[in-house]
Amino acid sequence: MRSVLPILTVLGAIVVLWYGATVWLNAQWTYDQAARAGVEVSLPEVVTDTLSQERPVLPAPHQVAGGLWDGLLGQKVTSKRSLVYHGWVTLSATLLGFAIGTGAGILLAVGIVHNRAMDMSVMPWAIASQTIPILAIAPMVIVVLASLGITGLLPKAMISAYLSFFPVVVGMVKGLRSPDHMQLDQMRTYNATRGQMFWKLRLPASMPYLFASLKVSVAASLVGAIVGELPAGASSGLGARLLSGSYYGQTIQIWSALFTAAILAALLVMIIGVLERRTLKRMGMVR
């Protein structure tokens, strides 16, 4: 409760700055319109106009809130104008991509920890893969998969997985290697097999690392799914919403979609956080 006031203060400051920027950035359009019509505008008129333009350079907070409200609650969820509909399209690709990425990440990490050849060879490639801009890869993935007859959810999920596997690999390699020499020696004194060492020691020891990675990776998955919607010219999904908004100068639509994505990401990270606390608590690793 004590943190509410600081949070509200910061939020208030952001809103005030935002309104200021709205007036400043949109004023040019108001003056241009007035000059064209040959009328003088007073300052209060300028302010009123900048906060209610149809296609502002920067929409005012209440316009974005209105757009969000209308998009999330003002439409039937099956409507093409509903942000719930578009959000679900993106979310489904995100979740599939997250599942693929996490699975691939864990498998790669297990391989890296247990196989020297993989240890030497996979990591540099994984790092290299992340240095390539996803925007450059995405169209190729879409085109190649489309030529194989694969369209729809899967190509987007692949791009999403491409972004999300990396944090999992890095975190899991670190986690699986977290048992120290003494713990490994101890397993040797029991004459434990590599499998037993993995299931009884390495895997449980890696759990805190895994959850830290999953939080990064789920947010990356969402970014991947949105980016995957851009080159395909998709008609649905938050990415499509962003794209069509920018085509037609519908800035309010862009910002509403952006905020939907942000809310979605925050929810996903929160869900992982809850899972983390529950799991670690059940494992006795949280006091």
Add this chain to the structure above:
Amino acid sequence: MKDTMVSAATVIEASDLSLTFDTNDGPVHALKDVSLSIAKGEFVSFIGPSGCGKTTFLRCIAALETPTAGTLTVNGMSADAARRARAYGYVFQAAGLYPWRTIAGNVRLPLEIMGFSKSEQAERVEKVLALVDLEGFGKKFPWQLSGGMQQRASIARALAFDADILLMDEPFGALDEIVRDHLNEELLKLWARTEKTIGFVTHSIPEAVYLSTKIVVMSPRPGRITDVIESTLPKERPLDIRDSAEFIAIAHRVREGLRAGHGDEV
């Protein structure tokens, strides 16, 4: 004839054992020509300054290190075969309990790995927890226990599968003196009850003298044995035996051995 007599009672036999580590600064002689035999039921302490190879020797017995020369047999077989036959329990300097397992779960770990049946696991866990005075703590997590209790749990874990040999590498090194005294007393009782052969690495002269039937004094560079002292103290040892003249005489001899091994550095 005499040879078979000796080997019948001998559990650990090392002759001319050497171990050289190749490091960037050249070879390090961790052990050089170490010969020692340990009979069944003995409590043998290894004492010496850092780098004298006492831990390395214990790790050789446990087949966690491989000697570069000499022979070493444990229970009449090679150290590695003995490890695979689960001939010993090993207690490390840190308790090293898994934070995600309860105390009972930690003690059960080696039993799960060795494939004991569920009912036998439960039975043995209960038995060894009682042996180290931790009845009723099975459901607690390690962080809920003090350092001394954690170390007792780790001893219980090493005892759980009932190996004849118990190897302990400075198990009480990180504990304060009062807890240490108490655990030393407990360890002697446990040794008397279980009749195990114990190899015990320590830095502390009183600890070595109080616990052991045989004290092996070692010295560094290269790691070697400078003196082997057969203790004349009785098997029954109350804590105040440490004030007796006999105890002080043995402690003195250990100190002399340490000093001789150190040359003029002390």
